[in-house]
Amino acid sequence: MDATLGVNVKPDDSEKAIKEMIKKGAKKAALSDMVEPIETVSEKTNTIEKIEHESLKQAEERKKARLRTRGPYRKAHVET
Helix, strand or coil: CCCCCCCCCCCCHHHHHHHHHHHCCCCCCCHHHCCCCCCCHHHHHHHHHHHHHHHHHHHHHHHHHHHCCCCCCCCCCCCC
16 A cells, blocks of 8 residues: 555554454555556646746736836926
């Protein structure tokens, strides 16, 4: 079994818990038993980072568009 770690309050608690779960119908499986490829944590992290980066990029572009001048407006000349 992959990716399991029990808490042993008393020695062998995790082994007893696994045996009890199997006795009650749980199936024992490993990553190699899976049919479809499993997306790893690093792949998910990269995907999330790409999405966040794109969102920030779009927000910056919208901000720049709001700050851009909209035409040939002239400032009034103020004499000092």
